[in-house]
Structure formats: C-alpha cells, structure tokens
Amino acid sequence: MSEATTPVANGGSTPVHTPGGTASQSDRHMPSSGSKQRRTTINASTGHWVLGKTIGAGSMGKVKLAKKLEGGEQVAVKIVPRQSTDDGHHSSRDRERADHSKEVRTAREAAIVTLLDHPYICAMRDVVRTNHHWYMLFEYVNGGQMLDYIISHGRLKEKQARKFGRQIASALDYCHRNSIVHRDLKIENILISKTGDIKIIDFGLSNLFSPRNHLKTFCGSLYFAAPELLQARQYTGPEVDAWSFGIVLYVLVCGKVPFDDQSMPQLHAKIKKGLVDYPQWLSAECKNLISRMLVTDPRQRASLHEIMNHPWMCKGFSGPPENYLPRREPLQLPLDPQVIQGMTGFDFGSTELITAHLTRVVESEEYQSAVRATAREHSVQAPSAEKKRGFPGLDFYRRRNSSSKDALTNPSAEGFPQLGSDPTNAFSPLISVYYLVREKQERDRLEANPGAASLPKSPGEKPIKVPDLPMPEAAHTNDASYEYPGEKPTGGRSRPRARTHGEDEITEDMNKLNVGSPVSVPQSPALLSPTPLDEQPVKKESAGLGILRRFSTRRHRDPDREKNQKQQAPTLSVHPPGGDLATTPQKSFSVRRARDRDPPLITMIHGGSSQPQHSELLTPPSTGDHRKRLSKGLGRSTSTSEADWRKRQARRGLSDGPQSAGLIDPPLTSGSDRSNASVRRGLAADTEMRDIEQRGTSNSRATTLRTKSLGHARRESIQARRARRQEAKEASLLEAATDGEGYAAGSGEIGGAVASAENVKPVYLKGLFSVATTSTKPVSVIRKDIIRVLKQLGVEYTEIRGGFSCKHKPSIDLNKVVDNVPQSPEMATNTVHTPGHRRRISFGGLMSGGDRDDHGANEKLSTPKTPTRKMENSLTNSDASNDSVGAGHHGARALGDTTTHVQSELGGSLILNFEIFIVKVPLLSLHGIQFKRLGGNTWQYKYMAEKILKELRL
Numbered sequence: 010m011s012e013a014t015t016p017v018a019n020g021g022s023t024p025v026h027t028p029g030g031t032a033s034q035s036d037r038h039m040p041s042s043g044s045k046q047r048r049t050t051i052n053a054s055t056g057h058w059v060l061g062k063t064i065g066a067g068s069m070g071k072v073k074l075a076k077k078l079e080g081g082e083q084v085a086v087k088i089v090p091r092q093s094t095d096d097g098h099h100s101s102r103d104r105e106r107a108d109h110s111k112e113v114r115t116a117r118e119a120a121i122v123t124l125l126d127h128p129y130i131c132a133m134r135d136v137v138r139t140n141h142h143w144y145m146l147f148e149y150v151n152g153g154q155m156l157d158y159i160i161s162h163g164r165l166k167e168k169q170a171r172k173f174g175r176q177i178a179s180a181l182d183y184c185h186r187n188s189i190v191h192r193d194l195k196i197e198n199i200l201i202s203k204t205g206d207i208k209i210i211d212f213g214l215s216n217l218f219s220p221r222n223h224l225k226t227f228c229g230s231l232y233f234a235a236p237e238l239l240q241a242r243q244y245t246g247p248e249v250d251a252w253s254f255g256i257v258l259y260v261l262v263c264g265k266v267p268f269d270d271q272s273m274p275q276l277h278a279k280i281k282k283g284l285v286d287y288p289q290w291l292s293a294e295c296k297n298l299i300s301r302m303l304v305t306d307p308r309q310r311a312s313l314h315e316i317m318n319h320p321w322m323c324k325g326f327s328g329p330p331e332n333y334l335p336r337r338e339p340l341q342l343p344l345d346p347q348v349i350q351g352m353t354g355f356d357f358g359s360t361e362l363i364t365a366h367l368t369r370v371v372e373s374e375e376y377q378s379a380v381r382a383t384a385r386e387h388s389v390q391a392p393s394a395e396k397k398r399g400f401p402g403l404d405f406y407r408r409r410n411s412s413s414k415d416a417l418t419n420p421s422a423e424g425f426p427q428l429g430s431d432p433t434n435a436f437s438p439l440i441s442v443y444y445l446v447r448e449k450q451e452r453d454r455l456e457a458n459p460g461a462a463s464l465p466k467s468p469g470e471k472p473i474k475v476p477d478l479p480m481p482e483a484a485h486t487n488d489a490s491y492e493y494p495g496e497k498p499t500g501g502r503s504r505p506r507a508r509t510h511g512e513d514e515i516t517e518d519m520n521k522l523n524v525g526s527p528v529s530v531p532q533s534p535a536l537l538s539p540t541p542l543d544e545q546p547v548k549k550e551s552a553g554l555g556i557l558r559r560f561s562t563r564r565h566r567d568p569d570r571e572k573n574q575k576q577q578a579p580t581l582s583v584h585p586p587g588g589d590l591a592t593t594p595q596k597s598f599s600v601r602r603a604r605d606r607d608p609p610l611i612t613m614i615h616g617g618s619s620q621p622q623h624s625e626l627l628t629p630p631s632t633g634d635h636r637k638r639l640s641k642g643l644g645r646s647t648s649t650s651e652a653d654w655r656k657r658q659a660r661r662g663l664s665d666g667p668q669s670a671g672l673i674d675p676p677l678t679s680g681s682d683r684s685n686a687s688v689r690r691g692l693a694a695d696t697e698m699r700d701i702e703q704r705g706t707s708n709s710r711a712t713t714l715r716t717k718s719l720g721h722a723r724r725e726s727i728q729a730r731r732a733r734r735q736e737a738k739e740a741s742l743l744e745a746a747t748d749g750e751g752y753a754a755g756s757g758e759i760g761g762a763v764a765s766a767e768n769v770k771p772v773y774l775k776g777l778f779s780v781a782t783t784s785t786k787p788v789s790v791i792r793k794d795i796i797r798v799l800k801q802l803g804v805e806y807t808e809i810r811g812g813f814s815c816k817h818k819p820s821i822d823l824n825k826v827v828d829n830v831p832q833s834p835e836m837a838t839n840t841v842h843t844p845g846h847r848r849r850i851s852f853g854g855l856m857s858g859g860d861r862d863d864h865g866a867n868e869k870l871s872t873p874k875t876p877t878r879k880m881e882n883s884l885t886n887s888d889a890s891n892d893s894v895g896a897g898h899h900g901a902r903a904l905g906d907t908t909t910h911v912q913s914e915l916g917g918s919l920i921l922n923f924e925i926f927i928v929k930v931p932l933l934s935l936h937g938i939q940f941k942r943l944g945g946n947t948w949q950y951k952y953m954a955e956k957i958l959k960e961l962r963l
C-alpha cells in the first residue's frame with residue numbers, strides 16, 4: 010500500500026520532525042493507493058532531494074545517491090523499509106517483532122549519528138521517516154570501500170595502515186568518550202573519502218554504554234567479534250570495538266583476517282583462543298600493537314588509550330591521534346532545558362525525568378569527586394593539548410611514549426585513565442548525550458547564524474529552538490535500560506545483521522551511583538512523524554555481505570530449527586531494487602533495474618583446492634616503486650577531511666576544535682617506516698609470491714605480477730610523455746564526463762560509453778591506485794580489454810557512463826539442486842560455465858551453509874542445503890530471524906556452536922552486481938580502473954575483481 014493511502018498519525022498536516030528541522034509537506038500530494046510509483050524525491054528539513062542510483066545495499070536496505078534540488082549537493086540516502094516483506098516466511102508475530110526491532114535500531118542509529126561530529130565518521134545530514142521507510146541522509150563518501158581498496162592494493166604498507174589506523178582510533182575514541190560503542194566495526198563499514206581519509210559508517214548496532222554497567226547484546230560480524238561475545242559474556246562496550254579494531258588493523262597490514270576456518274566451530278575456537286599468526290614481514294611494533302588488541306581477556310586487552318599511544322601508532326607523528334572532542338567543562342546546575350529537550354529522542358524518558366536524573370548524577374558524590382580529581386590533575390599539567398585528547402595526564406604520555414619497551418610490555422589498564430573517571434568523558438550516557446546535544450545545538454545555531462557567538466554559557470540565555478524529537482508510535486514501552494527493547498527481536502532486516510543472544514540490560518547509572526532509581530525511559534527515539542509519501546516499499550536486495558559472513562552452523566546445531574528456517578526462509582530470488590527510478594520524473598537518472606530482475610540463476614564458479622581461499626585472496630600482488638609513487642599521498646599529515654572539518658569548525662567559531670597547534674598529525678618525518686622498506690618489500694614480495702604459489706593461482710601469475718611491478722615503471726617512463734600529450738587532450742573532455750553518479754543525461758546507460766576519454770571520470774585519489782589497477786594504455790584499449798575479460802569470465806555487462814555495470818549471475822537454479830548438495834561447503838567447487846574457460850574457483854566457504862565437520866569431498870558441487878539461507882557469517886540476534894539462540898534455546902554455553910546461524914540468501918549473495926569504472930588519475934598520466942560492489946557476496950566479489958585484474962594485465 011502506498012503511503013498516501015495509509016492513514017497515519019499526524020498525516021500530512023502535522024510537521025514532520027527531523028533532527029535537522031521540519032520537513033516540507035509536499036509529500037502528502039504523492040500519488041495514491043495502489044500506485045507502483047516509487048519515491049523519487051525526499052522533502053526534508055534540509056531541502057528537496059532527488060533520488061538517484063543505488064550505490065550500495067546492506068541488510069537494512071539499500072543506499073541511493075541523492076542530489077539536492079537547490080545547489081546540487083549530493084548525499085547518500087540509506088533507505089530502510091519499515092515493514093518486512095518476507096511474506097510467507099515468517100509468522101505475523103515474528104514479522105512484527107522483527108519490524109519493531111528494525112525500527113528501534115534505525116531510530117537509534119539516527120539518534121546517535123545525528124549528534125556526532127567527527128571528520129572520520131560519516132555525518133548524517135537529515136533523516137525522514139515515512140509510513141513505510143526511513144530515509145537517512147548521509148554525507149556521500151565517494152572514494153569507495155576500504156574492502157575495495159584492499160582488493161585493489163592488497164595489504165597496505167604499515168605507513169599507510171597507520172594513517173588509516175590513526176583515523177579509526179580517533180573516531181572510536183571520540184565515540185567511546187561520548188559513551189557510544191559502535192559494535193559493528195569491520196572492514197566493510199569503513200569507507201574512503203575522495204581525499205583518501207576514512208569515514209566510518211553504519212551505526213545500526215551502536216549503543217550507549219556505561220562504564221559501570223554491562224551490555225550483553227551479541228552483535229557484529231563473526232570475524233570481527235571479540236571472544237567474550239562468542240562466550241555470551243557481558244561486556245562494557247569499548248573493549249569489543251578495540252578487538253574489532255585489532256582485526257581491522259590486521260586485515261590492513263596482512264591482507265587477510267587473522268582467524269579463519271571453514272569450520273564454524275573451529276573458527277569460534279580460534280577466535281576464543283586468540284592465537285594469531287603474524288607474517289614475518291610485519292614490524293615488531295605493529296605485531297605488538299595487534300597482539301595487544303587481540304587479547305582474549307577483555308580486561309587485559311589494550312584500551313583505546315593504549316592503542317592510540319602505542320609507539321606504532323605514534324611513529325612519525327608527534328603524538329597520539331587527535332580525537333576531536335570539543336573542550337568540555339564538568340556540568341553544573343542548573344541544566345539547560347533546551348538541551349534536555351533535545352535528549353528526548355534518546356530513550357531516557359520525559360524531560361522531567363531526564364532533568365531529575367541528570368541532576369542527581371551531577372550532584373552525586375561520585376561525579377563531584379571526579380570533578381575535583383580532574384581539576385587537581387589539570388592544575389598540575391599543561392591543559393590544552395591533553396584535554397583536547399580527553400586524556401588527563403601529560404606525564405602519562407611521556408611515560409608511555411618515552412619507552413617503547415614499556416609500552417610494549419605493560420598491560421592496558423596500568424597507568425591509563427579509565428573511562429568513567431573523567432566527568433566530561435563517558436562518565437555516564439546521560440551526561441555524554443547532554444554534551445552531544447548541546448554541541449549539536451550549538452553547531453546548528455552557528456550554521457544558521459555564522460556570526461553568532463559560541464555556546465551560551467548559562468542556561469538562562471534564550472534557548473535555541475530545535476525541532477522536537479517525538480517518539481515513534483511503536484516505541485512507547487520501556488524500562489530502565491539504555492538498550493532499546495528492540496534488541497530482543499532481530500529486526501526484520503532484509504538480511505538480519507544484528508546478532509544477539511540476549512538483551513542488554515544496562516541499569517541506569519544512577520543505581521550504581523546511588524543517586525536514585527533507574528531511569529524509566531520510553532522505548533525508542535522517534536525522530537520524525539510519518540509523512541504521507543507515496544512509494545513502493547523498497548524490496549530487499551542482497552548486497553554488502555560481510556567479509557566474514559559465509560558460515561553457519563545452525564543447521565548442524567538444531568535440525569528442527571533448521572527445518573523451520575528452511576520453511577520460513579525466503580525462496581531464492583533476486584528482488585528488483587524497488588526504489589529505483591522507474592517512475593522518476595527526473596530523466597536525468599540512470600535506470601538500472603534490469604540487472605536486478607534477472608532470474609535467480611547462479612553461474613557456478615569453479616572451486617578447487619588449488620584456488621585462493623577466503624582471506625588469502627586478499628593478499629595482493631607485490632608492488633614496486635611505481636605504486637609507492639602513486640601512493641605517496643596517503644601519508645598526508647593533515648587530510649582534507651580534517652581540513653574540511655576544521656573549516657567547518659572555524660566557520661562555527663569553535664575555537665576549541667582540532668585546529669589547535671600540535672594536535673594534528675604532523676607530516677611524517679620518521680624514516681623508520683622507510684628504513685627497512687626495501688627489505689620489507691622484498692620480504693613481502695617473496696611472501697606474496699609464496700602465497701600465490703601456495704594457493705595455486707599459478708606461477709605465471711606470480712611471474713606476471715613480479716614482472717609487472719618492475720616493468721610497469723619502466724614502461725611508464727617511456728610512455729609518460731606520450732601519455733602526457735594525451736592527457737592534455739583528454740583533460741578538456743573529462744570535465745564534461747564526470748557525472749558518473751546517476752545524474753547523467755538520459756538513461757545513464759550508454760553504449761560504448763567508455764570508448765573514449767570523454768567518458769572517463771577523473772578521480773582525485775592519488776595514492777589509491779596500484780600497479781595492478783593502473784595503466785598507461787589508452788582508454789579505448791582498456792575498454793576493449795575489459796570487455797574481453799568480462800566475456801571470457803561470463804560476466805554480463807552493460808556499458809554505462811565511465812565504465813561497465815556488471816552482473817555475474819548463477820546459471821543453476823539452486824532450488825533444483827538443493828537436495829543434492831553435499832554437506833561440505835568449505836571446499837565448494839562448482840563448474841563455471843564460461844565460454845572457453847573452465848575454471849576452478851573456490852568460493853572459499855562463501856557457499857558455506859554448514860560446518861566443516863561433516864563435509865564431503867572437495868570436488869562436489871557444494872551449496873547449502875537450504876538455498877534460501879544466508880551465507881553470511883554474521884552473528885545472529887537471539888531474536889533475529891525469529892531464532893532465539895543462546896541461553897534461551899541452547900544455553901549460553903553453547904553459544905559458540907549455536908548462535909551463529911545460517912543466514913543464507915543464496916539468490917542475492919551469489920549474484921554479483923558490480924561496476925567497473927575507467928578513471929583518470931590526474932597528473933600521473935595514467936588511467937586506472939575502479940571496482941565497486943553493488944550487491945553480492947564479498948568473497949565472490951573479491952575473487953571476481955582479482956580475476957578481472959589478473960586477466961586484464963594492465
């Protein structure tokens with residue numbers, strides 16, 4: 010039913026509330042009932058946005074590009090359907106529960122992210138909730154995913170990894186000091202901006218934490234999940250992010266995940282044991298840091314503070330990364346009622362309750378003694394720099410940083426300030442949110458009136474008018490928990506992502522503080538009232554499978570539930586992207602629906618023991634000087650992101666921003682990274698070659714790669730002049746062809762689109778290319794090569810502006826083979842029906858639907874017994890997918906074996922949708938190719954990208 014025909018509270022006559030303002034009411038005039046029209050515009054408080062092409066998809070929904078009518082600003086819109094469309098597969102109760110869970114998670118993500126202001130966290134611009142959807146408008150991050158980066162480059166040099174690592178640390182520290190834990194940090198949730206800086210996305214599993222309480226929701230992706238999660242232990246919060254960060258760092262520097270196994274139980278066991286294999290090329294410092302992060306005992310694990318101060322992190326920099334926390338003073342009474350008003354979207358209860366409880370916290374002896382202690386500390390140290398980092402002690406840095414030996418041996422807690430001891434940082438969620446709301450209001454105020462003075466110093470000042478954040482109707486039940494009740498049900502996501510074995514039960518801080526009774530909070534934040542938008546519910550689309558999501562033990566753990574799941578699971582099908590622009594009045598958008606409507610046939614790519622498997626596939630070709638040269642932008646000390654952020658801050662007049670001298674990463678001066686570079690390069694190259702040989706991708710590949718890395722530079726020097734001449738010619742043409750975001754005139758699908766330089770999109774990603782992805786060949790040759798390789802690999806493609814829209818689809822209907830599949834998925838081998846190429850390609854477990862213990866022969870066609878199961882290797886909410894797990898059904902003890910469910914979505918995950926763009930690398934006389942995954946399994950995608958690159962021989 011279209012939204013226009015669904016009577017909703019507040020209908021079109023009531024202003025739509027958003028965190029950023031009030032949306033316009035024009036949506037109420039959208040087409041009426043039964044219309045198949047899909048939304049093409051969004052009216053939000055920030056303006057009118059025209060939806061463009063789909064740029065990503067996850068388990069919550071799809072992400073589309075949108076352009077502002079006024080001014081052309083672009084944003085990424087995460088479109089989250091509010092009603093599950095798993096018709097016939099779930100009982101209505103299950104569906105309701107799932108929808109409710111999804112609702113509160115989305116509301117929480119919106120509520121949290123809208124308050125954050127950090128250069129390395131993807132900012133939310135606006136949010137609109139309609140009858141059927143949430144539209145979350147984020148800043149558009151157009152540099153691709155970190156995953157793509159790793160695929161193109163393989164493992165990173167430590168210096169490059171350090172840059173990213175510092176940015177991740179900065180963002181996490183900022184979150185943690187605001188009482189927010191991300192809980193789903195993984196390589197896929199790290200995007201790269203056009204300036205080469207990271208942006209963390211997807212706070213859908215984030216939550217508030219209290220240093221004095223515990224969470225117990227089991228969520229995240231298995232490969233990145235901390236051992237305590239697998240053991241169903243309660244946790245405070247930051248420590249699980251620290252573990253995930255350790256995994257991410259390992260992936261960055263090693264090009265593979267540290268814990269991997271085809272067998273789910275084995276994988277669980279490996280994670281719990283925490284035995285990590287460190288490649289020999291890794292520096293001792295890097296190894297030490299990762300080993301401090303991947304400590305199975307969370308109490309012994311490095312805190313963010315230790316991580317940020319670790320010698321490896323600080324190498325070449327003047328100190329730990331900046332965390333961009335604004336300067337804060339301890340709270341004093343009276344509280345600002347306007348700020349309190351802004352906290353009502355946060356599940357803390359009414360304004361009266363919030364005021365009462367916050368007052369109690371501020372008056373509590375614990376808070377007051379923390380204030381006194383902090384004041385004492387600050388009085389004996391240089392205040393500004395340390396405070397800006399949120400760290401209390403300068404001598405502490407000196408101590409930790411003065412001796413790498415010290416830092417390498419001491420446990421995390423020793424000598425480090427503990428979260429919760431600083432009245433301005435993570436003392437309690439209530440206090441953190443108070444600061445965040447106040448700072449957000451201040452930013453809004455300064456944006457609206459750039460000349461305005463900074464924060465009002467007293468609550469007596471005239472309050473700033475901010476929009477209300479009313480609760481959604483579905484969310485007015487609650488208890489004294491910071492964890493939304495929606496933690497219980499899993500969430501009706503098209504692909505459940507949040508996995509939990511329990512519900513967090515954080516008792517309100519005041520209990521622990523002895524200042525009063527627990528806060529009674531309403532259920533979930535409501536950011537918006539519904540507005541009558543007419544639209545087709547966005548259908549599910551498979552994409553964004555976690556890098557780790559490919560296993561499941563569920564069917565082996567509980568046959569009954571397995572059967573149940575099979576019955577309930579959606580049939581194998583690929584849904585068209587419902588939100589695409591079939592009816593858009595904006596002719597300027599791309600229409601790319603056909604690829605998603607194709608039948609759910611699977612092209613079975615071959616597997617074989619000789620083929621690369623999972624994480625090993627991440628190991629890249631070796632790189633040479635050429636790559637080094639190309640990559641030199643990565644070590645920039647002050648990123649454009651930071652610069653942008655600073656500019657914003659400066660505009661706002663927030664002098665306490667990150668612009669403080671000395672706090673920003675200085676230019677890299679240390680030669681230590683370079684000193685052993687050649688040795689390490691050699692080692693790395695050798696190791697890579699060994700890897701390549703071991704995994705059987707053929708010696709010729711190794712040779713090719715090695716030759717390429719050396720030969721490419723030579724070739725380039727010869728061809729450089731010619732290319733430069735070409736470049737000048739092309740430059741004028743490029744400008745006109747840069748709109749590769751779906752706003753191109755006409756359909757956006759153009760024959761022979763990249764036949765000439767005219768359609769080549771220049772990218773300013775210097776440093777984000779490697780030998781494997783760049784070439785001095787003319788565009789026309791690259792285009793022909795790509796077409797040749799795509800045909801050779803049986804990839805369907807359509808030429809689009811600047812590149813190719815590709816689909817690699819199954820050629821076998823899994824429904825027909827479902828009963829014949831062997832149990833063993835991990836050595837899945839399938840036959841590729843590609844003309845002239847019978848290849849053996851292993852999905853490396855991506856087809857896994859069961860564990861290894863009962864697997865069959867390697868060469869068998871291996872697909873999950875239940876084709877509709879997801880192959881994700883994510884952890885599943887106890888309530889997710891209507892499967893209770895953990896204590897409720899199997900007992901927490903058995904969590905390791907029972908809580909990770911098969912969540913197959915074969916149809917979606919085996920159909921790869923991706924794009925290849927031929928791009929121009931400015932100044933370097935090169936063209937590069939960029940991959941972008943739109944949907945399908947990560948590993949399959951990774952393999953395909955590697956395969957194409959290899960065959961292209963750029």
Ligand SMILES: Nc1ncnc2c1ncn2[C@@H]1O[C@H](COP(=O)(O)OP(=O)(O)OP(=O)(O)O)[C@@H](O)[C@H]1O
Pocket residue numbers: 064065066067068069070072085087131147148149150151154197198200210211213506553
């Ligand atoms: N701000 C953005 N700019 C550009 N692309 C984005 C942005 N946000 C998301 N995407 C793309 O959309 C994909 C899905 O986004 P996101 O991870 O937020 O969705 P999700 O449904 O929560 O995913 P998951 O299944 O991992 O939980 C991302 O992997 C990315 O490719």
